Amino acid sequence: MKPWLRRAIFAVLVGGAGCWLWPQSALRHPPGVLIAAEPVQRLIAAQPLGDVRGFQLTAVATYAIQARVLRTKRSWADAADLVPYDVALGWGPMSDQAVLDRLDVSQGNRFFFYEWQNEPPIPEREIACHAANNHVIAANPQVAGVIRKLRAGQVVKLRGYLVNATKAGGFRWPTSLTRTDTGNGACELFYVDAAEAGNDVI
Structure with a gap:
């Protein structure tokens, strides 16, 4: 292989690894609430959605x-074939750059975490809700495709159903049906059939 070609291939490989190891930085916005509206949930009679990648899904609310x-x-375990991505979303005060600048937001083991130094920028209950x-x-x-390309700071619009998932062998994964809970079981299991994302308010 010619030396220049070897160098070119190496550069491509290193560049690709860089994109994997160092994702794009979060988009920033001027201080102020970006999204004032609350999520819209409507309970429905249990509606089977059928088999999805080996899991039985039952819709319990539109969302x-x-x-x-x-x-x-990106998750590689815990039913990752059904749910490859967890997306932490904020609205109201949790869409405000001034608030987020004082919080350290992270994810791990299917949970979403936030930390602050000294005093929280807003009451902790407001953060959780x-x-x-x-x-x-x-x-x-x-x-x-939309979910895979999401970047922190983007405004996203998602629509679909909150669902409960089951699988042979006793596996059961219920969704949260309230935005005010915390801890284990507080996450939404969200079957999304429409998604839009951009840098500005949709």
Whole structure:
């Protein structure tokens, strides 16, 4: 192989690794609430959605949310074939750059975490009630593509169903049906059939 070609291939490989190891930095916005509206949830009679990648899904509520992306995390375990991505979303005060600048937001083990130094920028209850970690199930390749490319700071609009998932052998994964819970079981299991994302309010 010619030396220049070897160097070119090496540069491509290193560049690709850099994109994997160091994702794009978060988008920033001027201080102020980006998304004032609350998520819209409507309970429905249990509606089977059928088999999705080996899991049985049952819709229990319609759900639509417009929010700021706080973090995304690719999962490789814990039913990752059904839910490859967790997306932490914030609205109201949790879409405000001035608030987020004083919080350290992270994800791990299917949970969403936030920390602060000294005093929280807003009451902790307000943080918990205006942010949620969504276990996203993409209903189609178009939605999957939007979710895969999400970047912290983007405004995203998602629509679909909150679902409970089961699988042979006793596996059961229920969704949260409130935005005010915390801890284990507080995340939304969100079957998304429509998704839009951009840098500005949609």
